[in-house]
Amino acid sequence: MDLVDFHGDCLCYSYSRCLQAFQFKGEIKIHLENQVAIVTGAGRGIGKAIAIAFAAEGADVVATARTTEEIKNTCHEIEALGRQGLAIPTDVTKVEQIGEMVEKAVSYFGKIDILVNNAGIIKLRPVLELTEAEWDRVIDTNLKGVFLCSQAAAKHMIKQNHGKIINIASIGAHIGSPGGAAYATSKGGIIQLTKVLAVELGKYNINVNAVSPGLTMTAMADYLMKERPNAQDTGRIPLGRLAKPEDIANAVLYLASTASDYVTGQEIIVDGGSLVINPRLIKPVG
Numbered sequence: 193m194d195l196v197d198f199h200g201d202c203l204c205y206s207y208s209r210c211l212q213a214f215q216f217k218g219e220i221k222i223h224l225e226n227q228v229a230i231v232t233g234a235g236r237g238i239g240k241a242i243a244i245a246f247a248a249e250g251a252d253v254v255a256t257a258r259t260t261e262e263i264k265n266t267c268h269e270i271e272a273l274g275r276q277g278l279a280i281p282t283d284v285t286k287v288e289q290i291g292e293m294v295e296k297a298v299s300y301f302g303k304i305d306i307l308v309n310n311a312g313i314i315k316l317r318p319v320l321e322l323t324e325a326e327w328d329r330v331i332d333t334n335l336k337g338v339f340l341c342s343q344a345a346a347k348h349m350i351k352q353n354h355g356k357i358i359n360i361a362s363i364g365a366h367i368g369s370p371g372g373a374a375y376a377t378s379k380g381g382i383i384q385l386t387k388v389l390a391v392e393l394g395k396y397n398i399n400v401n402a403v404s405p406g407l408t409m410t411a412m413a414d415y416l417m418k419e420r421p422n423a424q425d426t427g428r429i430p431l432g433r434l435a436k437p438e439d440i441a442n443a444v445l446y447l448a449s450t451a452s453d454y455v456t457g458q459e460i461i462v463d464g465g466s467l468v469i470n471p472r473l474i475k476p477v478g
Contacts, residue, residue, distance in 0.1 A: 222449045225250035228301040229448065230294070232284055232341060233311030235262025237410035238360065240269075241437030242308055242444050247275040249445060254297040256282040257311065276301075284311045284337030294344040303352060306448045307345040309338040310360040312378075314412055316371035327374045334378035338385060342400075346393055355398040358447045359386050360440070363406050363463045379404070383459055390457030399456040401447045406463025408435040430465035 229246045233239035234255035240262075243253045247270040255263040255270070260281045267277030278300055282293040297304055312334045315326050338359050349355025364372055365379035383402055390400040406429070407413050413434070426432050443462045446452055461467060 222445050222451055223249050224306070224445075224448060227251040227305040227448075228254070228297070228303050229306035229308065230254040230256065230297055230304060230341075230345060231308045231310060232256050232282070232337070234266050235259050237412065238405065238408060238437045238440045239308070239310040240266050241441040242310060243277075244269055244273070245438070245441040245445055246306070246448065247273045247277070249449075250275065251306070251448075252276040252278075252301060254278045254280060254293070254301070256280050256284075256293055258283050284309075284341060285332040287340050290337075290340045290344050294341075294348065298348055304345050304348050304355065305352075306356045306358070307341060307349075308358045308360070308444060308448070309341050309382075311337055312360065312412075314375045316375070317373075318371055319373045322373060330374035331378050331381075334375070335381040335385070338382050342385075342389055346389075346396075346398060349398050350393075350396045353397050355393075355396075356448050356452075357389065357393075357398065357400040358444050359383075359400070359402045360444075361386070361402045361404040361459065363404050363461060363467055365404065366467060386459065387457045394456055399447070399452065401452070401455060401457070402459040403440060403443045403447065404459055404461045404463070405440045406435050406461075406466050408437060408440060410437060428466055428469065429463070430469055433464065435462060435464060 224246055229251045231239055231243045231253060234243040235257035243255050243266050246253050252275050253270050255266045255277055257263045258281060260279065263279040263281065267279045270277030278297065280293045280296055282289050284290060313330060315330050317326060342357055345357065346355065359382050361382040362379040364376045365383055369376060386400055386402040393400060426434065440462055443460050447455065
């Protein structure tokens, strides 16, 4: 094969040259040396696991959440790994606090390479019982917070002509779960916002992607399993277990690294296969 012809356009690349060009050289490495990352909701659960994983791969981390003590603890673990941690208490529903957080991060580290929008809450309530205040609280935290943080960080990433934004969505965006109107809507909105941001920011060399976890062993999962005991049935998961926060952090690491430089506008589902299993194969619970 000496010639490839697409719609009459001759591409003069020989097969041997293609092989040479795409010859794999060495091991793919996930590393974040000297990168600066902001992680929202970094005080516990998935957010903390992401922050620690980033530090383990060489990044300095700005840990944000509403609870000061939790993010200070996260920063202590980051520093134990030899990296710098900066704890900035932030409510992601407040645009002023987000602006101050981003400016402090840039003032302290000089740049922002990575933003992980992880902060989120859940409220299960039937549609006819869900109050406006409950709806607003979930949407403001889970969706508006992603928009506001992305907007603030992207302005600095544009100046740098590079950046990675990773949004934590949920498999809840793909299913109609009773009581999940506000939560599922917020997470579905994150996925669509991810796509729009990817399109608009791509010209500035900014990648925007989403990770959608399945049920993960966190405080949020404890709440969900209390409300719905059958949620912990691992027979509904092909891999036979619930996710650990580190499982989600590993996917985020990939999207934050140079290994994903040609990936944008995508969603990685990390759910042990629960969304792909045929419901008819699931044994009844109880």
